[in-house]
Amino acid sequence: MRLGFSGTGYIAKIHADAAQAIGARVASVANHRPESRAAFAERFAVDRTFENVPDLLAAGGIDGLVVCTPNALHAPDTLAALAAGIPVLVEKPMARTAVEAQTMHDASVASVVPLMVAHCWRFDAEALWLRDEVRAGRLGRIIRTKGYGVHVDWGPKGWFTQSALAGGGALADMGIHALDTVRFLLGDPLPERVYAAVGTYYREIDVDDTGVIVVTWQGGITSVIESGWFQPQADGPEAATQLYGTEGYGRLYPTSRKASGGELVDPGFVFPRKPHCLPEMYQAQMRAFLEVIRTGRVEEGRSDVSLVNARIVDATYTSSQRGEVVHL
Numbered sequence: 001m002r003l004g005f006s007g008t009g010y011i012a013k014i015h016a017d018a019a020q021a022i023g024a025r026v027a028s029v030a031n032h033r034p035e036s037r038a039a040f041a042e043r044f045a046v047d048r049t050f051e052n053v054p055d056l057l058a059a060g061g062i063d064g065l066v067v068c069t070p071n072a073l074h075a076p077d078t079l080a081a082l083a084a085g086i087p088v089l090v091e092k093p094m095a096r097t098a099v100e101a102q103t104m105h106d107a108s109v110a111s112v113v114p115l116m117v118a119h120c121w122r123f124d125a126e127a128l129w130l131r132d133e134v135r136a137g138r139l140g141r142i143i144r145t146k147g148y149g150v151h152v153d154w155g156p157k158g159w160f161t162q163s164a165l166a167g168g169g170a171l172a173d174m175g176i177h178a179l180d181t182v183r184f185l186l187g188d189p190l191p192e193r194v195y196a197a198v199g200t201y202y203r204e205i206d207v208d209d210t211g212v213i214v215v216t217w218q219g220g221i222t223s224v225i226e227s228g229w230f231q232p233q234a235d236g237p238e239a240a241t242q243l244y245g246t247e248g249y250g251r252l253y254p255t256s257r258k259a260s261g262g263e264l265v266d267p268g269f270v271f272p273r274k275p276h277c278l279p280e281m282y283q284a285q286m287r288a289f290l291e292v293i294r295t296g297r298v299e300e301g302r303s304d305v306s307l308v309n310a311r312i313v314d315a316t317y318t319s320s321q322r323g324e325v326v327h328l
């Protein structure tokens with residue numbers, strides 16, 4: 001499998017490492033900065049480098065494109081690749097807005113070219129364990145959940161903090177992990193209503209650095225999600241999620257389950273993880289993308305599922321601005 005890359009930054013290197021670790025080739029790369037694409041090409045033995053994605057696509061020779069650019073470029077990069085018949089793995093958040101995400105999903109459906117969104121926690125062994133516990137009914141009926149996407153005492157700089165390039169701040173960057181993880185654990189429920197308080201308190205930036213989001217899902221489960229950068233404290237690491245059911249409790253990072261009135265069941269995962277975002281998780285995600293290229297079908301990271309995340313994020317900002325519950 002020959003993969004093209006758009007972007008040469010932090011996550012592009014992680015995906016390129018993952019691709020090579022599972023035997024795929026990093027065949028070409030596009031980036032607007034010559035020095036950064038040259039360094040990426042040298043590190044991953046990439047033959048062909050391009051200034052932009054249209055040139056990379058026109059040159060051909062790839063089986064899939066991995067989009068690792070700022071959020072504002074997710075839609076244009078993805079649409080160009082789908083139009084060229086090239087399957088796409090696009091980073092989270094799927095896009096800046098639900099409108100952009102919708103155009104990407106629609107283009108994938110219309111072209112019958114698969115689009116996968118990189119919601120990496122769906123490929124984590126611990127998330128899969130807890131999802132299976134839920135599926136097996138060991139927590140009973142889930143009533144409520146809590147999830148975290150919070151950076152303590154630090155946050156990103158540059159494009160991440162500029163709304164034109166990022167769309168949103170800590171919610172779009174970190175809260176989306178907590179949001180997608182709880183949906184994964186619950187079997188991708190659809191949202192019924194959202195209430196949120198989102199704001200900017202820690203830095204002079206034009207995106208949010210703090211958020212509390214309450215989502216009630218169709219069927220009645222209510223999820224509380226915290227997003228944040230520069231926070232003095234977090235109740236759990238990225239994607240940590242707690243589930244409260246009629247028969248018990250389950251949680252990620254540290255990962256365990258407890259029956260009501262019973263003993264803790266420890267599946268034996270190491271905590272804390274170093275690094276928290278394990279290479280194995282990204283390798284499993286990349287393996288899934290290679291399978292998408294082979295079969296034309298997306299199992300986890302489906303664009304229709306991620307589009308719902310984008311709608312929830314939009315509703316979150318709307319709810320916070322208006323101080324009202326938003327019904328979806």
Ligand SMILES: NC(=O)c1ccc[n+]([C@@H]2O[C@H](COP(=O)([O-])OP(=O)(O)OC[C@H]3O[C@@H](n4cnc5c(N)ncnc54)[C@H](O)[C@@H]3O)[C@@H](O)[C@H]2O)c1
Nearest residue numbers: 007008009010011012033068069070071091092093120159
């Ligand atoms: N799933 C995860 O674990 C995870 C982790 C980090 C980032 N991400 C996502 O990956 C994407 C990229 O994030 P990153 O951390 O790699 O960012 P980064 O800043 O490290 O890299 C961004 C890349 O895009 C390029 N780029 C192209 N046009 C640009 C422009 N106009 N302005 C700035 N950069 C431009 C940069 O040169 C760079 O190569 C984002 O959507 C982010 O949300 C996901």
